[in-house]
Amino acid sequence: MRKITVAQVITGFASAEGAGGSALFGIEVARALDKSRFRPILCGIHRFNAPSEQRWLKTLADEGIETRIMVQERSKLRYDMVRFSALLNQLIQAQAVDIIHTHVERVEFFISLQKLLHPSHYPKLVRTIHVNAMWVTRPLVRRLMNIVYTQLFGEEIAISQATKTMLDQRMAAKVFGRSASLIQNSLPLARLQKFDLPKQHQRFSPPRFLVIGRLEIQKAQDIFIQAAALVLQQYPEAEFWLAGEGTQEANFRQLTANLAIEHAVKFLGPRGDIPEVLSQVDVLVSTSRWEGFATVILEAMAARTPVIATDIGGNNEQIVDGENGRLVASENPSAVADAMIWMLEHPQATALMAQRGYEWGQQFTMERTAAQYGELYERLLREQKYRP
Missing domain, CATH: 3.40.50.2000 (Glycogen Phosphorylase B;)
Incomplete structure (x- = not known):
C-alpha cells in the first residue's frame, strides 16, 4: 500500500536558536509518525546556520526522514514567502505530496493562494495553531484570513481548549459550520x-x-x-x-x-x-x-x-x-x-x-499525539465529499 506523504512546514531546524517550540513540535511529530503508513518530509522555511540546526539535520538523516531547507538566504519576509511557495510547488509535483501540514501562520496565506490557483490537484491542507493569537494587530486581515482558512484548510488543529474555543467562535467558522480539532502538545516519551x-x-x-x-x-x-x-x-x-x-x-x-x-x-x-x-x-x-x-x-x-x-x-x-x-x-x-x-x-x-x-x-506523550495526527490524515484523505 502506498504511504501517505506529508510535508510538515516549520520555521526551521534551529530549535534552540530561534526556530521556536512549534518547529520542534513539527520535527517530533514527523519522527513519531508510523513510517509503515506515512512518509514525512520536513520543510524548514529558513536556514539558520546554527548548531542545533546541524544536529537536527544529522539526526533526521540518520533516521531516514527527508528534510528540505527552502530559503537558503533571508531577504524581506514577503519575498521569502514567494520563493518558499514556488519551491513548495516544485516539491509537491516531484514528491507526490498528499498533505501539507503547516506549523507557521505567516506562510499559510501564501499556501492558501496556491490552493486557490490549483484547487483540483493541490494537496489537502492542515494547519496547527500553536498560539492563542492570530493577526492580533491587524483585525481586518484577521477577518479575511479566517474566511480563507475555514474554506481552504481541510483541518484546523488547536493545541489547547482555549485555542479551539477561539477558533470555533469565529464568525467564519459559524457561518461555514467548521469546528477545529483538539490535539494537545506533548513530548516524546x-x-x-x-x-x-x-x-x-x-x-x-x-x-x-x-x-x-x-x-x-x-x-x-x-x-x-x-x-x-x-x-x-x-x-x-x-x-x-x-x-x-x-x-x-x-x-x-x-x-x-x-x-x-x-x-x-x-x-x-x-x-x-x-x-x-x-x-x-x-x-x-x-x-x-x-x-x-x-x-x-x-x-x-x-x-x-x-x-x-x-x-x-x-x-x-x-x-x-x-x-x-x-x-x-x-x-x-x-x-x-x-x-x-x-x-x-x-x-x-x-x-x-x-x-x-x-x-x-506523563500522559502527554508524542507517541499518542502522532497517532492522533495519523488518524486525522487518513480520515482527511478517505472523505468522499469535497473538502479542501
Missing part, C-alpha cells in the same frame, strides 16, 4: 524521561528561578525581571536565570540595569541542554502574555520542577492553582513575586505540587 534528573543542589539554597523561551514580547521576560527585583528585597541571595535569545534581549538587559539587579540576573543564551538546566533550578516561571499549550511547562513537570505560570489560555489547562503549580495574573510583577516568595516559604507544599505535576504530565 524518551525526552520526557531525560528530564527526570536528580536536583544538583539543595532546594532553595540559594533560590534559583528560571524562565525559558525566546526573548520576545510574547514571553514577557520583562515581567519576570520586575518580579525578580521585588523578590530580591526579601531574598537578596536569589538568582534569576533566562534561557533563550531574541529581539528583546537588549531591552531586557537594560531593564535589569535600570533596576540595579544585574548581579542576580543571568542571561544564559540559547540552550540545548534544558533537562540539565532544569535540574539546577528550584522553580520554572512562565510569564507569557499569550500561549497555546506550553511545552516548557510539560518539560518542567517532567523534571519535577515546581511551576508558576500566568493564568492565560493553555496554561490554565495544564495547571490547577495550588494543586500542581501556581497560576498568577498576567502583566502583574507583584503577583509573580508573591508566588515566588510563597514557594520559598512553603517548601513541602511546593514539592507536593511538583510531584503532582510530574504525575499529571
Whole structure:
C-alpha cells in the first residue's frame, strides 16, 4: 500500500536558536509518525546556520526522514514567502505530496493562494495553531484570513481548549459550520524521561528561578525581571536565570540595569541542554502574555520542577492553582513575586505540587499525539465529499 506523504512546514531546524517550540513540535511529530503508513518530509522555511540546526539535520538523516531547507538566504519576509511557495510547488509535483501540514501562520496565506490557483490537484491542507493569537494587530486581515482558512484548510488543529474555543467562535467558522480539532502538545516519551534528573543542589539554597523561551514580547521576560527585583528585597541571595535569545534581549538587559539587579540576573543564551538546566533550578516561571499549550511547562513537570505560570489560555489547562503549580495574573510583577516568595516559604507544599505535576504530565506523550495526527490524515484523505 502506498504511504501517505506529508510535508510538515516549520520555521526551521534551529530549535534552540530561534526556530521556536512549534518547529520542534513539527520535527517530533514527523519522527513519531508510523513510517509503515506515512512518509514525512520536513520543510524548514529558513536556514539558520546554527548548531542545533546541524544536529537536527544529522539526526533526521540518520533516521531516514527527508528534510528540505527552502530559503537558503533571508531577504524581506514577503519575498521569502514567494520563493518558499514556488519551491513548495516544485516539491509537491516531484514528491507526490498528499498533505501539507503547516506549523507557521505567516506562510499559510501564501499556501492558501496556491490552493486557490490549483484547487483540483493541490494537496489537502492542515494547519496547527500553536498560539492563542492570530493577526492580533491587524483585525481586518484577521477577518479575511479566517474566511480563507475555514474554506481552504481541510483541518484546523488547536493545541489547547482555549485555542479551539477561539477558533470555533469565529464568525467564519459559524457561518461555514467548521469546528477545529483538539490535539494537545506533548513530548516524546524518551525526552520526557531525560528530564527526570536528580536536583544538583539543595532546594532553595540559594533560590534559583528560571524562565525559558525566546526573548520576545510574547514571553514577557520583562515581567519576570520586575518580579525578580521585588523578590530580591526579601531574598537578596536569589538568582534569576533566562534561557533563550531574541529581539528583546537588549531591552531586557537594560531593564535589569535600570533596576540595579544585574548581579542576580543571568542571561544564559540559547540552550540545548534544558533537562540539565532544569535540574539546577528550584522553580520554572512562565510569564507569557499569550500561549497555546506550553511545552516548557510539560518539560518542567517532567523534571519535577515546581511551576508558576500566568493564568492565560493553555496554561490554565495544564495547571490547577495550588494543586500542581501556581497560576498568577498576567502583566502583574507583584503577583509573580508573591508566588515566588510563597514557594520559598512553603517548601513541602511546593514539592507536593511538583510531584503532582510530574504525575499529571506523563500522559502527554508524542507517541499518542502522532497517532492522533495519523488518524486525522487518513480520515482527511478517505472523505468522499469535497473538502479542501
